[in-house]
Amino acid sequence: MTDTLATWGGWDPAIRDDPFGHFAQARARCPVQKARLADGHPAWVVLGYDAARQALSDPRISKDMLAALQDNGDVVAEGLPGPEFSRHMLNVDPPDHTRLRRLVSRAFAPSRVAALEPAIRTIADSLLDELNAAGPTATVDLIEGYAHPLPFRVIGELLGIPEADRAQLHAWFQVLLTGWVGDPPAEAVEASDGIVAYLAELAAAKRRSPADDLVSVLVAAEDDSLTTQELLSTLFQLIVAGHDTTASLIGNGVVALLDHPGQLQALLADLGQLPAAVDELMRFTAPVPHATFRVTAEPVTLAGVRIPAHEQVLVCLGSANRDPGRFPAPDVLDIGRRQNGPNLGFGHGIHYCLGAPLARLEARVAFEALLGRHAGLRLAVDRHALTWTHGDGLVLRGLAALPVVLGPARNQP
DSSP: OOEEOSOBSOOOHHHHHSOHHHHHHHHHHOSEEEEEBTTSOEEEEEOSHHHHHHHHHOTTEEOOHHHHHHHOTTSOOOOSSOGGGOOSGGGOOTTHHHHHHHHHHGGGOHHHHHHTHHHHHHHHHHHHHHHHTTOTTSEEEHIIIIITHHHHHHHHHHHTOOGGGHHHHHHHHHHHHSOOSSSOOHHHHHHHHHHHHHHHHHHHHHHHSOOSSHHHHHHHHBTTTBOHHHHHHHHHHHHHHHHHHHHHHHHHHHHHHHHOHHHHHHHHHOGGGHHHHHHHHHHHHOSSOBOOOOEESSOEEETTEEEOTTOBEEEBHHHHTTOTTTSSSTTSOOTTOOOSSOOSTTOOGGGSOTTHHHHHHHHHHHHHHHHHHOTTOEESSOGGGOOBOSTTSSSOOOBSOOEEEOOSOTTOO
16 A cells, blocks of 8 residues: 655755654655655655665666656656756766766766865865954854855866856855745846856867866767767756755754764764764765655556656655664764665765765865864854755755854964
8 A cells, every 4th residue: 555645845944954753754654655746746755765775776767857858747847957957967867877977987086086185175274264264252154154165166176167257156056056946036047047158158168278177078078979968967967966965964964963962072082983974974964865856767666665657756865864674773873883784875876976985075074174173163053043945855955054153273372
């Protein structure tokens, strides 16, 4: 028997800011349920770990959004900037996925990612210097001043975005990624138009003057193994995936550690635990609570529930990563947790996040630099004043702001 959820997403602030109890109640009823999303489209919500892992890797569940829209316009809202920017590796199946992923993967080779650590550390230190200038008792916004600009500057370096352009581009993306329910507001349309025009001009500039960056690599492949639509879609997707999720992981992670002072003190006693702590914070805080668009190409059975063909499948990573069948005491933050199988925060299967090693590195350096300097940082507002944004609360989960008092820096008198 299939359980049916009345709606999923578009929650009131209490659920949006802390959705995990809601996830647990739904998962306890049935690990796969039919629902209607806040945008009005139907979907099958996958809540259990085993069912989620299968859904993320089952070849009968397609990622081809444009093909799905042609088959059934009731599967998903097109969103901004529109379908012309949807032809990237997250929205296609093999063989196109294989080709696009291969082109981008050279930028995320282990040696190249490792070589970025000194630059990431320099960026982190520079941002903390700017925040410290306000004084040890001042209130600063850790999202605006640290969590967001750090990964955005890194992806800017990787792509070859001129430094003078980054502030405006970042501002546009912040507007676009805040999210909404229903028709996009005028400011989101304006930001989308700005991004589209900028990325087209960036590609044109790299055609005229190639450099040692990923955009130049992709431009060189254009016409041969990459269409212009795929090029622009890929640039858009890389910027979104390359900064927003990592920014949310940093911000959410800081709040989780402040909520659990024992875990924070254990980490401060040995920052060498950070690699494992980052994975646990990814599992616990769900910066990406749901995976991106999927649709059944043919009937599929998940956890005993049969899903017909041509219907949207929404994998709830935030629920799967707190499934007690996979993670003992799943609602407990434990930076020393022995993982009973990998968490799904970065996905699974052929669409496993290509940038996961870079995101882990950025988060590790961000926490190491912040906690290494400011072991006594604290919230500057009541905990319940913190709010999480991103519209319907499905794909992205990040703080609107994180006001903190950093306190005296360790390396200063």
